[in-house]
Amino acid sequence: MEDCKHVLLGVTGSVAAIKVPELVKTLSELSSIKIQVKVVSTERGLHFFDAAKLPAACHTDAEEWEWKEKGDPVLHIELRKWADLLVIAPLDANTMAKMATGLCDNLLTCVVRAWDPVKPLLYCPAMNTLMWEHSITSKHTAALADLGYIQVHPAIKLLACGDHGIGAMATVDNIVQNVVEHLKHVQ
Numbered sequence: 001m002e003d004c005k006h007v008l009l010g011v012t013g014s015v016a017a018i019k020v021p022e023l024v025k026t027l028s029e030l031s032s033i034k035i036q037v038k039v040v041s042t043e044r045g046l047h048f049f050d051a052a053k054l055p056a057a058c059h060t061d062a063e064e065w066e067w068k069e070k071g072d073p074v075l076h077i078e079l080r081k082w083a084d085l086l087v088i089a090p091l092d093a094n095t096m097a098k099m100a101t102g103l104c105d106n107l108l109t110c111v112v113r114a115w116d117p118v119k120p121l122l123y124c125p126a127m128n129t130l131m132w133e134h135s136i137t138s139k140h141t142a143a144l145a146d147l148g149y150i151q152v153h154p155a156i157k158l159l160a161c162g163d164h165g166i167g168a169m170a171t172v173d174n175i176v177q178n179v180v181e182h183l184k185h186v187q
């Protein structure tokens, strides 16, 4: 049977989350490698795309809290075990700060907190230039590097808010290339 890799796509509350449908479609339809995608979105992330129209399952905090009694699966642990690779695109400033300090108050950050350090975790920052250039950002990215997480660098362009500068999420093609490259090293 053809080898199929499991990619978990984490989504946070950046306007760049409008790219999520395109990202899921591109990852799912690659001819070079067979990938199954599942999405985990924060509540704010859900504002920017229609989860019901995605060609992949989209897991949410509401679903995580359907847990009722001992013996029921715990969703963040199930997803962490299922995934070969986690890519968070877009990663906003808020969830970046949580990841850098170990906070885990929703489904996505619980997956991150339980993450297997042997498996790749890629993150794609997306935020206004004023947020990106704040001195706290480099402290957080240094902490993420220390944890072994891989940054797909943000780009300089005209941002959704009308400002021009660094902070835009990397292109879908760039993100997909990085995912494919890192999946090559996954057993």
Ligand SMILES: Cc1cc2nc3c(=O)[nH]c(=O)nc-3n(C[C@H](O)[C@H](O)[C@H](O)COP(=O)(O)O)c2cc1C
Pocket: 011, 012, 013, 014, 015, 016, 042, 043, 044, 045, 091, 092, 093, 094, 095, 126, 127, 128, 131
């Ligand atoms: C329209 C809109 C666009 C936003 N875009 C961004 C963004 O690109 N980057 C960012 O860091 N925060 C952005 N925010 C702020 C986040 O949504 C906010 O910090 C939120 O609490 C993040 O929650 P989450 O990390 O749980 O998804 C935006 C907010 C709004 C209302």
